[in-house]
Amino acid sequence: MNSLFGSIIQIILIYYYLFGIDVNLTFISLITIPFVFVINYFFMKKIHPINSAIRERYGRLNATLQQNIVGMSVVRIFTNEPFELKNFEEVNNTFLNANMEEVKLRAIFRPFTGFLLGLGTALLYWFGSGEVIRNTLSLGSLLLFSQYISMLTLPVRFVSILINLYSRAMAGAKRVFEIIDSKAEIEDKPDAIQLPTIRGEVRFSDVTFEYIKDRPVLKDINFLVKPGETIAILGATGSGKSSLIYLIPRFYDIIKGTITIDDYPIKDVTLKSLRNKVGIVLQDIFLFSTTIKENIAFGQPDATTEKIINVAKLAQAHEFIMSFPEGYDTLVGERGVTLSGGQRQRIAIARTLLRDPRILILDDSTSFVDTKTEHEIQKALDELRKDRTTFVITQRLSTIKNADRIIVLDNGKIEEIGTHKELLKLRGIYSQIYATQFAPKEELLVPGEQKNSGGRKE
Template identity: 50%
Template sequence: MLAWMGTFVRICRYISKNWPLFLVSVICIFISAIVSVQIPLLTRAAIDNVIIPLAESRLEIELGKSTLLILVLEITGFTVVVGLFSFIQRYANTYFSQKVVYDIRNDVFVSLQDQSFAFYDKTHTGQLLSKVTTDMDRIRRFLGFQLTFLMTSIVLLVVTLYTMFSINTMLTLSLLPIMPCIFATFYSFGKKIRPLFTQMREQYGSLTSVLHEAITGIRVVRAFAQEDFERKKFTSKNDKYFQTSLASARIRAFYIPLVGFLIGLGTIIIFYRGGSEVINGTLTIGDLVAFNAYLAMMIMPMRFFGMFISGYHRTMAAGHRIFEVMDTETEIKEKPDSLTLPKLKGHVKFENVSFSYEKGRPTLKNITFEAKLKETVALLGATGSGKSTIIRLIPRFYDVSSGKITIDGYDVRNVKLKSLREQIGIVAQETFLFSMTIKENIAYGKPEAKMDEVVAAAKAAKAHEFISALPRGYDSKVGERGATLSGGQRQRIAIARALLMNPRILILDDSTSSVDVETEYEIQQALHTLLKNRTAFVITQRVSTIRNADKIIVLEKGEIVEEGVHETLMAKKGIYCQIYQTLYETQKPVVETTYERASSKQEEAEK
């Protein structure tokens, strides 16, 4: 048990924050134990002073009946008192355990919110979900039942032993040799079960992770007919968890009956020695009945010690996993003297920036460029060339390995993260919507936004028309991850969400890659107007977007190989020219249709 002492101490710190509830629970336990041990004494009095004398005609019937009635009423009263305090104790303890877990859960969530992207790159979602749900529930059950029952057992054991010694010292002493055997059994049990429970928590997390991936990626699984592969992967993880569970069950199946056998020996000793003393006249029948009742009261606590040790190790394994998350230091930290950014203008500079996700494998090498005020910078390159990494460094999702990034002259590492990120609008390649209404999703970055602001942002993103056509309009729920909407609709809501914040810097990661020709044209027109007053970074393979950019940066293997405007780069006949011609050929029908629509609208406007 000492192996988990650090984890237990940390849980105790949370307990100490809610000590009044814990104290109420302890007081109720103590009172219930004191009152409970009185009931066998009253039973003894009823047998020795009423029932036996009446049976032997040594007591008047009327006096005996009245005395017995008084004793029965006293027993009933004590039973009611025990029940009342047990109710108070259980309510207080349930409140207490829920409050402790509430505090831990909040701290874990805050820790997860503070973690850098690098943490999530290395951690499986299923593992995290297992820690925040299953492991947390394990702690709640331990505090709500097992810890309280342990205290109840200890108090009841001490009070019961004291009462037994007061009745018959020698008979009580004859039971004591069994106690070390029982506790030695508990110790051996805990030593063997602890590593298995640690394995089980880790394996359960892996199992949850595989299940989570299979469910969230079910469309991909079915599209590639990989159901059998996923089934085998899940079965493999499930089998490991099953085998470890069986190993722990075998240990419990051996030790718990062994404890029961040792307790049974105590019952044999009571009846043999106690019965002999009754025959010899040194012990009354009432004493023997009371003694047997006290032994029964002791059996429950002693049996529970085995279950407690099992539960303790399960809980400490769960707590260890939870505190691992809380103890993980975020790689992105604010300096103590970090500044709050004023309202940005949008002048962004990369100065000899290098970056690696893993040591020894550079993703960016000596990147230097400048995005002036209100410029649109298009980033172009093959997959893995470093485009997405560049835009992740601007809001400081990661820290550069060397060099620096400045915005309006401020090094992003020297400013408060909130003041930086709230002035940067981002439309990610994988559009994520929350399971809320369309209005709430658009206003996510600005919850205080008025309805007319939300509508204006939606109109600018060309989303208002399809939103208005929905049965509940802006109050329509989008489902999990926006499942009720098409890809193009999700992207337009994401654009509206970014535009509502009116950021000075806008990041668009291939934001029009999944929409049809008409939608793309509408979005391009909206963005063309909106980007005039802000600095924008665009990752795209859409030729219409690339051609209109103020600056084009071509990346290859983490390095800038070409930089300039469309006409200049085309004249060089280099990599950009090759990429553009390839993209143009594949998108020619789209480009021509887009320009036809633009020309048509211009002619209509002139008329």
């Protein structure tokens, strides 16, 4: 911007001196200048959509490249290198073609600017030489005039270049402003209040939720979770397990019903105060490309080293962290690539525990650990659950059996809710899941045999 203003001021000052030398010659030199700006105006109109296309295709090229780098192992496993290479070449060619269009357009318009500036200089010498011959203008004044015109060429060309750069910048800025100006799907109400210290009671009342209009994922969900209870959520893929727990921190808004925490409707409290009370360990773990210590302290950057170590011990992460030469200062790489799946999940658990949330959500958080480590984590989490309301999505039998209650979802509805023993006696969906995935068949024959034998005592 400073360069643009500098060039404009330089042009104004040069013409100020030119008018002082010879008014007629100055007007002659001005004849071609308007044409220069007219050509640049049409050039900008033509090149703006091309620059927009370049930015869009550049984004697509980067996305394709990143996808292939991140998914390199999958590509290799399926020997799909030729297809991905062809796909990349196609995307790269569309980017190349857009750039070639810009180069061709610039090659057409840019010479016109030089031609018009040269034409102005030629007109200057033509009329100026006539005035020198007629002794109405000295040769020195003509040469000085010519020198000023030469000085004018550079700022005029620079302004022309800036117009092109401006077009590119606006094309990129358009995409940025689209994101900045996009309205958040979930926002605080104007009169939202801070959620105070909570006990952890969670109530769902007639809750219905959908991602796509008229296609509900959850229908008429009703349950009450008391403070400190552990609730295991079970169901087939697509039954709505993750959707259910993600409604608690308001990742999505329900279309019907009410969700309350300690009788506070979650829509009436600020998102920040709500999410500060809810700790989540997601199934898809994301770690930042920094140290283990900084990843654990992500939610509390001012946490002391002692607190970080304590939560790492509770998450059974301290031992493997200390096995690294740099310990807690070990860099984990992009998305934690240098760590195993189980190690990443234990760091994620430690990160959540450091915030000391009153409500804990574990989305299959022990899915990547072995039985021994899962047992150790389970022992630590048992202690932590004493003062926390906990929701667990898992396929681990030990976690399910240790839950205070189990919610069984099927096709977006709660089909069964109760303890492990209560649900086994119902001989419903949970009983079927337990029989096929967890227990020997003989274990389920006992209730049936007792019923058939006329209610014999257990």
